Amino acid sequence: MRIYSRKDVDKKALKGARIAIVGYGSQGRAHALNLKDSGYDVVVGARKGGDSWKQARKDGLAVAEPAKAVVGASLVSLLTPDLAQPAVYAEIAPAMGKGAALLFAHGFNIHFKQIKPRKDIDVVLIAPKGPGGLVRRQYEQGRGVPCLIAVAQDATGKAHAKALAYADGIGGTRGGVLETTFAEETETDLFGEQAVLCGGATELVVKGFETLVEAGYQPEVAYYECLHELKLIVDLLHEGGLAKMHKYISETAKYGDLVSGPRVVNKATKKEMKAILTDIQQGKFARAWIKENKTGRKKYNKMMKADLTHPIEKVGAKLRARMPWLEDNR
Numbered sequence: 488m489r490i491y492s493r494k495d496v497d498k499k500a501l502k503g504a505r506i507a508i509v510g511y512g513s514q515g516r517a518h519a520l521n522l523k524d525s526g527y528d529v530v531v532g533a534r535k536g537g538d539s540w541k542q543a544r545k546d547g548l549a550v551a552e553p554a555k556a557v558v559g560a561s562l563v564s565l566l567t568p569d570l571a572q573p574a575v576y577a578e579i580a581p582a583m584g585k586g587a588a589l590l591f592a593h594g595f596n597i598h599f600k601q602i603k604p605r606k607d608i609d610v611v612l613i614a615p616k617g618p619g620g621l622v623r624r625q626y627e628q629g630r631g632v633p634c635l636i637a638v639a640q641d642a643t644g645k646a647h648a649k650a651l652a653y654a655d656g657i658g659g660t661r662g663g664v665l666e667t668t669f670a671e672e673t674e675t676d677l678f679g680e681q682a683v684l685c686g687g688a689t690e691l692v693v694k695g696f697e698t699l700v701e702a703g704y705q706p707e708v709a710y711y712e713c714l715h716e717l718k719l720i721v722d723l724l725h726e727g728g729l730a731k732m733h734k735y736i737s738e739t740a741k742y743g744d745l746v747s748g749p750r751v752v753n754k755a756t757k758k759e760m761k762a763i764l765t766d767i768q769q770g771k772f773a774r775a776w777i778k779e780n781k782t783g784r785k786k787y788n789k790m791m792k793a794d795l796t797h798p799i800e801k802v803g804a805k806l807r808a809r810m811p812w813l814e815d816n817r
Contacts, residue, residue, distance in 0.1 A: 488665070488666070489665070489666040490663045490664065490665050490666070491636070491651055491654075491660060491663070491664040491665075491666075492660050492663060492664075493655060493660040493661065495651065495660070496651055496652055496655045496660060497648040497651070497652060498652070500645060500648035500649045500651070500652040501527065501561065501562060501649055501652040501653065501656070503528075504527070504528065504560075504561035504562060505528045505529075505530060505559055505560045505561055506522055506527050506528065506529050506530075506560060506561070506562045506563075506564065506653070506656075507529075507530050507531075507532055507556045507557045507560035507562070507563045507564065508522070508529060508530070508531050508532065508564045508566060509531075509532035509533075509553050509556060509557065509563060509564065509565050509566060509567060509575060509579060510532070510533070510539075510565065510566035510567035510568075510575075511531050511533050511539035511540075511542060511543050511566075512539070512566065512567070512568070512619070513618055513619030513620060514566050514592050514615070514618075514619040514622065515531070515539075515564075515566040515567075515619070516542070516543075516546070516619060516623070517615075517619035517620065517622040517623040517626075517657070518564060518566065518592075518619075518622070518657050519531055519543070519546075519548055520546060520548075520623060521622065521623065521626045521656060521657040521658055522653075522656045522657060523547075523548060524626070525655070525656040525657075527656055529548060529549070530548070530549040530550070530551055530556045530560070531543040531548050531549065531550045531551075531556065532550075532551060532552065532553035532554075532555075532556030532557060532579070533550055533552070533553070533556075534552065534553075535552050553575060553578055553579050554578055554579050554581075554582045555582070556579075557579045557582050557583050557587075558582050558584075559584065560583070560584070560587060561584075561587055561588065561649075562587065562588040562590055562649055562653060563579065563583060563587060563588070563589050563590065564590040564591075564592070564653070565579075565589060565590065565591055566592055569593060569595045569596060570776070570777065570780050572591075572595075572596050572601070572602060573596060573601045573602050576589075576596075576602050576604075580604075580605060583605070583608060585607045585608070586607065586608065586609070586642060586643045587608050587609070588608065588609035588610075588611055588643075588646060588649045588650070589604055589608050589609065589610050589611070590611050590612070590613060590650065590653060591610075591611070591612050591613075591614075592612070592613060592614050592615065593612075593614055593672070593673065593676060594612055594614070594637065594639075594669035594670070594672045594673035594676075595673055595677075595773070597610060597612075597639050597669050597673075598669045598670050598673040598674075599673075599770055599773045601777070604639075604640060606640070606642065607642050608640070608642055609638070609640060609641055609642050609643055609645070609646035609649060610638070610639040610640035610646070611636070611637065611638050611639070611646050611647070611649065611650035611653075612635065612636065612637040612638075612639070612650070612667075612669055612672060613634050613635070613636055613650055613653050613654045613657070613659065613664075614634060614635040614637075614672050614676070615632045615633070615634050615657065615659060616632060616633050616634065616635065617632040617633075622657060622658065625658060625661075625662075626657065626658035629661075630658070630661055630662065631657075631658035631659055631660065631661025631662040632658065632659065632662055633659065633662035633663045633664070633665065634654045634657075634659030634660075634662070634663075634664045634665070635664070635665050635666075635667045635672050636650050636651060636654060636664050636665070636666055636667065637650075637666070637667050637668050637669050637671075637672060638650065639669045651664060674764070674767050674768055677767045677772060678760075678763060678764050678767055681763055681767075681772075682759075682760045682763050682764075688717075689794075691751070692713050692714050692717065692799070693797060693799055695709075695712075695713035696709045696710060696713045696714065696798075696799045699712065699713065700798070706798060706799075706802045707802060707805075707806060709802075710799060710802045710803055710806060711806070714799065714803060715806070720732060720736075723735055723736075
């Protein structure tokens with residue numbers, strides 16, 4: 488294992504370089520603003536007249552259409568949504584200079600071979616382990632979200648140095664930059680989202696809410712208990728792992744944790760987790776997601792509608808309206 492910090496950065500790797508940020512969503516905006524504040528020459532690639540174009544200009548950044556933005560750029564960061572990237576790469580590739588670096592924040596399209604980069608460019612990965620809003624906030628506070636670094640193609644012999652300099656520019660070296668591979672980043676990221684962070688956590692919350700409501704308890708009480716209080720536990724885990732959580736919860740909560748947790752998340756759950764990981768490793772999930780997009784996202788839209796119209800959302804909206812300060816964290 489190798490973790491890099493600021494002292495490991497080659498300051499010359501991107502000195503005087505122009506960096507093109509193609510895509511101005513959550514990660515794109517954070518990367519562009521952090522890099523600009525770190526002294527880099529940044530240009531944003533976006534569709535002319537679109538919301539991203541307008542926001543980038545409002546933020547004081549240079550903006551151009553993608554194929555023009557990458558001209559003369561030493562590093563091109565492709566931060567559009569995963570399934571839009573192949574078409575965007577096809578558009579910008581002819582305009583990228585020989586020896587330029589193509590950077591991703593997620594390895595999906597390289598690992599699953601949806602993009603096959605030119606042989607004369609570097610292909611690297613800098614993946615912040617947090618959403619774009621946090622990447623920006625942490626940077627402004629003098630902190631940094633940890634990042635993963637990987638090199639898929641080193642045409643210049645300087646790919647790693649460029650990527651690490653980029654990570655430093657967005658604040659990643661403050662939190663540490665961990666060496667990985669495109670395969671490891673992609674597969675673990677997809678697994679984490681599906682089995683734990685998004686799919687696993689939200690389903691646990693919803694099923695807990697349903698269990699209490701179906702037993703006759705007030706929906707509002709069920710919401711507070713199963714969703715609202717989750718942030719307290721997540722913050723403790725984030726700050727100090729299991730040890731800090733156990734330090735700050737009651738003895739009764741500790742005992743309940745130890746005897747009941749394994750009843751909910753058990754061997755059967757882990758078996759399903761392994762099956763999910765196998766689907767990811769074998770490309771089954773990627774193929775299904777790509778196909779879903781090509782066929783109009785009908786199944787996706789149906790599932791999303793069911794998620795967003797669940798009773799927990801209606802109860803939550805009413806209760807959150809009484810806590811306007813929650814909006815401050817967005």
